[in-house]
Amino acid sequence: MAEHDLTPSGLTNAEADAILAQARDWRAAGKGVAIATVVSTWGSAPRGVGSQLALTDDGAFVGSVSGGCVEGAVVTEGQEVIADGKPRLLDFGISDDQAWEVGLACGGKLEIFIERVEA
Amino acid sequence: MQANLFDKAVALRAENRPVVRIVEMLSGADWLLTPDGIEGAGALPPEIAAAAREAQAHDRSHDLDHGDQRYFLHVYNPPRRLIIVGAVHITQPLVQIGAAAGYAITVIDPRGAFATRERFPGVDLNEDWPDEAMEALKPDNRTAVVTLTHDPKLDDPALEVALRSDAFYIGCLGSRKTHASRVERLTAAGLTAEEIGKIHAPIGLHLGGRAPAEIAIAIMAQITQVLHLGSGQEVKAKAAA
Numbered sequence: 001m002a003e004h005d006l007t008p009s010g011l012t013n014a015e016a017d018a019i020l021a022q023a024r025d026w027r028a029a030g031k032g033v034a035i036a037t038v039v040s041t042w043g044s045a046p047r048g049v050g051s052q053l054a055l056t057d058d059g060a061f062v063g064s065v066s067g068g069c070v071e072g073a074v075v076t077e078g079q080e081v082i083a084d085g086k087p088r089l090l091d092f093g094i095s096d097d098q099a100w101e102v103g104l105a106c107g108g109k110l111e112i113f114i115e116r117v118e119a
Numbered sequence: 120m121q122a123n124l125f126d127k128a129v130a131l132r133a134e135n136r137p138v139v140r141i142v143e144m145l146s147g148a149d150w151l152l153t154p155d156g157i158e159g160a161g162a163l164p165p166e167i168a169a170a171a172r173e174a175q176a177h178d179r180s181h182d183l184d185h186g187d188q189r190y191f192l193h194v195y196n197p198p199r200r201l202i203i204v205g206a207v208h209i210t211q212p213l214v215q216i217g218a219a220a221g222y223a224i225t226v227i228d229p230r231g232a233f234a235t236r237e238r239f240p241g242v243d244l245n246e247d248w249p250d251e252a253m254e255a256l257k258p259d260n261r262t263a264v265v266t267l268t269h270d271p272k273l274d275d276p277a278l279e280v281a282l283r284s285d286a287f288y289i290g291c292l293g294s295r296k297t298h299a300s301r302v303e304r305l306t307a308a309g310l311t312a313e314e315i316g317k318i319h320a321p322i323g324l325h326l327g328g329r330a331p332a333e334i335a336i337a338i339m340a341q342i343t344q345v346l347h348l349g350s351g352q353e354v355k356a357k358a359a360a
Binding site: 013016017020021023024027035037039040049050086087089111113115116117118119 | 120121122125126128129132133142144145146147149180181182189191193194195197198
């Protein structure tokens with residue numbers, strides 16, 4: 001998908017800006033914020049490299065890093081990143097069962113980096 | 120993610136300026152490649168800075184191993200631009216096809232009757248003289264320029280500016296004969312053979328269509344080809360034909 005997308009990062013400029021703007025606004029409102037980014041993919045991963053999700057310490061999030069199957073895990077893991085400030089690099093393999101759930105014809109793999117936005 | 124770098128990246132994005140965010144994923148150390156250079160705490164290996172520039176030029180975010188470090192280069196580029204000189208009949212489908220391909224489009228035409236809101240709803244219309252308009256728009260290496268008036272009064276001044284810019288694609292509507300006289304005029308105006316050689320004319324891939332939408336498709340196909348494969352491909356295609 002990323003290869004043929006309209007923007008370098010696999011999401012439109014409008015999407016990328018909306019995620020950054022939301023992260024900025026959350027931080028300005030005093031919330032703890034982390035950003036998760038797809039940094040590598042293999043097979044038919046649902047979102048391209050550069051896709052992002054911003055999340056808060058109270059569990060709100062915008063953006064997406066998959067077709068919905070790993071967002072829950074990313075938000076949970078992201079809250080730990082906000083708490084201890086240590087970045088995390090997560091590997092997700094999408095099993096055929098899960099792949100069916102998100103509408104993929106075959107399994108994909110992706111790697112997601114999560115980091116805290118310092119206040 | 121350092122607070123000051125995050126703020127700077129958001130600000131550059133808001134101004135539609137390019138930025139590459141560089142992060143070492145094991146430590147979380149980060150830098151920005153901005154139009155002013157590299158910013159960030161600590162030394163960034165020169166190989167990584169070079170890779171970031173490369174990633175920016177190719178519009179491709181990617182990860183990169185360097186010794187026992189693991190980097191991610193995140194390219195944030197503004198949309199590529201398509202500047203069209205001449206609000207003519209081919210321009211109408213070209214505007215739509217260009218927008219679908221992700222380009223931010225400007226149409227230059229000082230003839231008020233052509234560049235009207237009714238004919239180009241929602242398009243950025245510029246009614247300045249083409250040379251002034253082109254000077255102000257500053258085509259860069261993410262800009263394609265297309266001239267469609269085939270009126271030398273309008274096309275040539277725009278071309279004189281565009282041919283001296285870094286525009287990655289310049290194409291001109293007109294037959295081989297029209298192009299031959301264009302080359303003569305531009306040579307007389309002081310442009311070098313190398314500069315004039317950047318022009319794709321007759322414009323567009325040879326698809327055989329003659330309807331305005333078909334010509335627009337041929338133009339957009341050529342822009343896409345030059346963007347991804349470079350201008351050399353065209354020569355090869357002709358040689359093979």
